[in-house]
Amino acid sequence: MARYLAGRLAFCVVLLLVISWAAFFVMHLAPGDPLAMYVDPEKGFLTPDEKDILRHNLGLDRPLVVQYTYWLGNCLQGDWGYSLRSRLPVMEEVLDRLPNTLLLSGIALVVAVTLALPIGTITAVRRYGVIDYGCTIAAFAGISIPSFFFAMLVVWLFSVKLGWLPSTGMHSFAAGASGAEALWDVVRHLILPAAVLSLREVASWTRYQRSSVLDVLNQDYMRTARAKGLRETRLIVRHGVRNALIPMVTLAGLSLPELVGGSFVVETIFAWPGMGRLGVLAIQSRDFPIVMGVTMVTSTVVLAGNLLADILYAWVDPRIHYD
Amino acid sequence: MRIGARGKKEPSQGQLARTWRSFRRHKLAVASLVFLVVLVTIAALGSRIMPCDPLKIDLKAVPGGKPAAPGAAHWLGTDEMGRDVFSRLISGARVSLMVGLVATGLSLVFGVTLGAVAGFFGGLASSLIMRTADIFLSLPRFFLIMVVNAYLTPSVYNIMAVIGLFSWMGVARLVRGEFLRLKEQEFITATKALGVPTGRVILRHLLPNSVAPIIVAATLQIPYAILTESSLSFLGLGIAPPLASWGSMLNLAKPYIATAWWLWVPAGVLISLTVFAFNFVGDGLRDALDPLQHRR
Numbered sequence: 251m252a253r254y255l256a257g258r259l260a261f262c263v264v265l266l267l268v269i270s271w272a273a274f275f276v277m278h279l280a281p282g283d284p285l286a287m288y289v290d291p292e293k294g295f296l297t298p299d300e301k302d303i304l305r306h307n308l309g310l311d312r313p314l315v316v317q318y319t320y321w322l323g324n325c326l327q328g329d330w331g332y333s334l335r336s337r338l339p340v341m342e343e344v345l346d347r348l349p350n351t352l353l354l355s356g357i358a359l360v361v362a363v364t365l366a367l368p369i370g371t372i373t374a375v376r377r378y379g380v381i382d383y384g385c386t387i388a389a390f391a392g393i394s395i396p397s398f399f400f401a402m403l404v405v406w407l408f409s410v411k412l413g414w415l416p417s418t419g420m421h422s423f424a425a426g427a428s429g430a431e432a433l434w435d436v437v438r439h440l441i442l443p444a445a446v447l448s449l450r451e452v453a454s455w456t457r458y459q460r461s462s463v464l465d466v467l468n469q470d471y472m473r474t475a476r477a478k479g480l481r482e483t484r485l486i487v488r489h490g491v492r493n494a495l496i497p498m499v500t501l502a503g504l505s506l507p508e509l510v511g512g513s514f515v516v517e518t519i520f521a522w523p524g525m526g527r528l529g530v531l532a533i534q535s536r537d538f539p540i541v542m543g544v545t546m547v548t549s550t551v552v553l554a555g556n557l558l559a560d561i562l563y564a565w566v567d568p569r570i571h572y573d
Numbered sequence: 574m575r576i577g578a579r580g581k582k583e584p585s586q587g588q589l590a591r592t593w594r595s596f597r598r599h600k601l602a603v604a605s606l607v608f609l610v611v612l613v614t615i616a617a618l619g620s621r622i623m624p625c626d627p628l629k630i631d632l633k634a635v636p637g638g639k640p641a642a643p644g645a646a647h648w649l650g651t652d653e654m655g656r657d658v659f660s661r662l663i664s665g666a667r668v669s670l671m672v673g674l675v676a677t678g679l680s681l682v683f684g685v686t687l688g689a690v691a692g693f694f695g696g697l698a699s700s701l702i703m704r705t706a707d708i709f710l711s712l713p714r715f716f717l718i719m720v721v722n723a724y725l726t727p728s729v730y731n732i733m734a735v736i737g738l739f740s741w742m743g744v745a746r747l748v749r750g751e752f753l754r755l756k757e758q759e760f761i762t763a764t765k766a767l768g769v770p771t772g773r774v775i776l777r778h779l780l781p782n783s784v785a786p787i788i789v790a791a792t793l794q795i796p797y798a799i800l801t802e803s804s805l806s807f808l809g810l811g812i813a814p815p816l817a818s819w820g821s822m823l824n825l826a827k828p829y830i831a832t833a834w835w836l837w838v839p840a841g842v843l844i845s846l847t848v849f850a851f852n853f854v855g856d857g858l859r860d861a862l863d864p865l866q867h868r869r
Contacts, residue, residue: 265708265711268708269712269717273717273720276720276721276724276725277720277724279724280724280725387601390849390852390853390856391845391849393848393852394796394845394846394848394849394852395841395845395848395849396800396803396804396807396820396841396844396845396848397804398803398804398807398820398823399823399837399841399842399844399845402823402826402827402830402837402841403841405830406830406831410830410831504710507710507711507712507713507714507715508714508715510713510715510716511713511714511715511716512715514715514716514719514808515804515807515808518808529716529719530719530808530810533719533720533723533810534723534808534809534810536723541720544716545716545717545720548713548716549712549713552711552712552713553711556711
């Protein structure tokens with residue numbers, strides 16, 4: 251196990267290097283001159299000579315490989331550069347928002363699991379029944395509605411028409427600073443984005459849980475358990491669901507990229523102050539250092555999630571050994 | 574559809590008819606197929622059936638810059654610049670369907686080629702290709718598509734290429750699996766014994782026998798591509814204005830959620846229905862083409 255882990259970790263590091271190099275390369279291929287952002291406050295422009303000096307001072311005249319090496323060296327020492335827009339350190343900008351993203355994705359994940367597992371199990375047990383049919387159509391609708399359209403619908407209903415929930419941000423100005431009140435304020439802001447973010451996950455996981463339970467129901471040990479006179483509910487919960495959960499663990503890891511991808515759209519719509527919104531804004535305004543920072547942190551989170559899923563997989567299923 | 578090797582009976586008619594019979598039982602899939610056929614026809618006719626030019630700005634139609642409500646002149650109203658929403662929806666349908674189909678076509682080309690090489694030759698090529706597929710699958714795909722796309726010259730073609738480049742992995746895995754399974758079967762052993770050239774074995778014997786799962790995978794890939802394109806356009810990082818895509822129409826409609834439903838509800842419903850229909854057709858095809866079901 252230790253050797254397997256070491257290998258996987260090494261692989262993740264190599265992968266992060268490849269991603270950073272690819273992202274760096276793509277962004278430098280892009281049309282546009284980074285010096286366009288610099289102007290002389292008095293003249294309003296820079297002469298070609300001044301530009302050359304500036305280019306040299308900033309290291310922009312060196313080969314791309316050299317520039318990348320500098321970036322990587324600084325990055326490893328904790329210097330991720332400065333945002334072109336806010337002039338704040340990239341590390342501060344990104345890491346400040348990471349907890350908000352993790353909070354939103356985490357809640358969405360919990361909602362998805364608590365809804366999808368029971369629904370998936372019931373639809374499998376009552377296969378081809380009315381519930382199964384209804385849930386199948388609902389699940390298809392759930393994976394087909396784009397998150398941004400669903401977001402606009404819930405904003406229209408709950409914020410505009412009913413006025414129950416806020417549609418943007420994480421805190422309201424009017425909210426008190428005291429513990430319980432502030433917490434309730436955040437919760438109210440969380441409900442809509444978390445619901446939108448989890449919709450797709452609930453829908454697809456319901457389908458997977460259904461087929462996973464169906465697989466298990468046909469196993470020999472289920473027949474044995476039934477033959478020895480186990481009650482149906484107990485049979486399904488103790489023997490069926492427990493075994494059906496094993497593939498779901500991997501699925502949770504595999505759907506992490508999707509969840510992270512979804513958070514970019516959802517955070518942008520709801521102006522949730524997370525890393526996804528930061529990333530989208532940075533891409534829109536060509537804020538290269540921030541884009542690099544978000545790319546690296548997002549990739550790390552996703553890779554770590556995958557690794558965690560594999561470890562959990564070995565833990566929940568004693569039949570699996572990594573060597 | 575061809576089944577089996579040369580010399581074997583080719584029940585192409587029978588297979589197709591059986592698939593169709595099986596598919597027809599799936600009522601929602603049939604309804605979805607009808608919807609898609611209508612949509613594709615409308616998109617193909619394009620400007621010939623658009624009531625107005627989707628790009629024509631008509632400020633006289635929108636006094637005070639307020640989007641005009643649906644009426645006789647504009648069936649689904651206009652946006653704040655007086656552009657006809659109905660015509661823009663048709664033009665958006667063209668973009669969405671084209672991106673969906675071409676991006677899927679590209680991912681099929683990459684996926685089938687790489688999967689075939691990995692499945693047929695095995696060894697180093699296989700592990701290299703499959704590890705690369707694993708890597709692509711574990712990446713934050715949407716974000717990377719967003720980044721790459723934002724830094725390329727904005728165009729419909731780049732969006733198709735980037736989406737295709739990031740979505741070949743499923744097909745590659747599938748084709749490799751099919752090839753590995755088929756390689757064990759007697760008719761492929763027979764081709765070896767007869768000395769059939771490698772290229773011919775792959776193109777004439779292995780690929781045609783893997784067509785069913787590839788078709789299903791492709792049908793389910795299209796809605797993914799459409800959703801990706803519309804999400805990108807919704808974030809303002811996809812189809813560039815003034816060209817209309819369903820996603821960008823929703824993006825522009827954000828300030829009018831409360832006041833002008835015709836700017837965002839029709840476009841959103843169309844994306845949802847299209848994706849829903851492709852998913853259902855794919856599901857119906859899977860049921861119809863599933864060889865296990867025929868045996869029952």
